[in-house]
């Protein structure tokens with residue numbers, strides 16, 4: 018396919034998908050989310066992560082689907098509660114099972130990126146207080162060391178922690194995840210300890226594997242004043258940005274801990290990243306405590322604004338403060354009917370292509386429909402649909418579109434006409 022046929026090129030970008038262990042594997046009962054999901058009213062549809070997509074058993078089929086779509090990269094996580102079900106007790110079979118899967122992924126020509134903590138952890142760790150515990154950093158580092166020693170010959174690219182801000186807020190402010198309390202002290206400790214855990218893991222991993230590439234998956238979003246003429250809304254947007262993402266980026270990327278986070282005597286300021294990991298979904302309209310979405314904008318099934326240019330805005334901002342290669346470690350949309358996902362993919366990739374920023378990788382969230390935390394099974398993010406009753410996978414049109422982009426090195430006019438042209442976004446109120 019010649020360049021002339023392309024609306025824009027993605028040839029500088031490696032493209033693939035992302036998942037997280039607890040959201041797809043099923044079958045593990047030793048973790049904080051399984052425990053929490055047993056409590057009535059916690060998960061909207063009453064499901065638990067015990068079923069999920071049964072990827073623990075169906076990983077061969079999933080790897081084949083990924084390979085058949087020509088995926089170049091894959092972000093996955095390893096589940097701490099499987100590997101260390103009891104403190105200090107390492108399950109060698111679980112590690113062997115991950116080795117087998119990652120070996121097959123590599124054999125299929127797909128480069129793995131492995132996340133060490135993606136919201137879930139062992140019940141015993143939650144019993145200590147999770148990341149609010151004074152022992153959290155040491156416990157996490159010991160687990161991280163085991164994984165990197167075991168899988169380091171197969172994996173070069175690592176994410177230490179996924180979305181520390183979302184993890185801390187769900188658990189200790191919004192009560193949408195275990196232990197579901199409202200405790201600002203715990204919130205602050207979780208953020209500080211996760212940032213310390215990342216910084217120390219960064220050095221630990223490089224000590225074990227000098228050529229490793231290590232980063233954090235940051236959930237970042239533009240915050241804009243709901244009413245541009247209201248100074249309170251401006252102040253709110255400024256504070257949201259600072260508290261939600263900037264001080265955390267300073268701690269994790271620069272090893273600099275703002276007084277609001279508290280001190281980290283075990284971390285020396287300096288560069289603690291090899292790439293800027295960005296999880297990007299939406300924009301927030303700030304107006305004080307009850308932030309919202311702008312009226313009349315395109316939205317997904319969860320009511321999140323679809324705002325493709327925001328990906329470049331947040332990336333430019335982060336890159337200005339912390340220069341480096343940019344990896345979109347997650348970007349995707351809840352679209353059960355797959356009626357606008359291809360347009361979503363097209364517009365986000367077009368924004369990347371036109372940005373002039375050093376984007377290197379794009380991981381679409383998600384490879385397959387996943388257990389969406391407190392939303393349960395009802396919300397669908399996959400480019401591959403999953404029937405939870407039969408566990409049958411069906412590649413969606415958006416999956417075929419992403420495959421075609423990879424094969425053609427960009428979005429061709431033909432692919433646009435086939436997959437994107439007829440799609441429109443729902444509009445919010």
Ligand code: IFM
Nearest residue numbers: 037040180296347382389
């Ligand atoms: O499913 C989640 C993922 O676990 C973390 N980032 C956002 C996704 C969609 O909500």
